Amino acid sequence: MMSKFCKKCGTELNDDAKFCTSCGERMEQEVVVRSNITGNSFPGISKRSIPLAIILSIVTCAIYTLYWEVKLTDEMNKLLGKTNATSGVMALIYTIITCGIYGIYWLYKMGQNVDEVKGKTGDTGILYLILGFIGLGIIPLALIQDTINDKLDGVY
Numbered sequence: 001m002m003s004k005f006c007k008k009c010g011t012e013l014n015d016d017a018k019f020c021t022s023c024g025e026r027m028e029q030e031v032v033v034r035s036n037i038t039g040n041s042f043p044g045i046s047k048r049s050i051p052l053a054i055i056l057s058i059v060t061c062a063i064y065t066l067y068w069e070v071k072l073t074d075e076m077n078k079l080l081g082k083t084n085a086t087s088g089v090m091a092l093i094y095t096i097i098t099c100g101i102y103g104i105y106w107l108y109k110m111g112q113n114v115d116e117v118k119g120k121t122g123d124t125g126i127l128y129l130i131l132g133f134i135g136l137g138i139i140p141l142a143l144i145q146d147t148i149n150d151k152l153d154g155v156y
């Protein structure tokens, strides 16, 4: 379903409207067209296949993992409306300059974000931190992705 909106006052108009019914603004090329087909209320974020991401992480010797972490950070921030939170790229830089220590903290913080998306208070941050500490950080990544995929599906 498509509608167009007056660029001056935002009134929703019929597709064939020549003038805004509210303010009289002439409708030409500069109308905003919005599409509700996908139902995705988080533009710029798409679901990601967890098995594929894990396979890519293995075959690229973890280079894809770094990209995945950057994307997960930015997507989580966007889902939670945390516009001032540490960006994915900055988190990656901090991880590199602290020789991985920030990465453990990152897992803890992402665990807290997962709880926040699910609307509960829990110990997911601690769980992720422990998994990262014993070298199983790929498991939290899969769980974070699962949470984002579910959020996009409207589960939470």
Ligand SMILES: [Zn+2]
Pocket: 006, 007, 008, 009, 010, 011, 020, 021, 022, 023, 024, 025
């Ligand atoms: Zn108008």
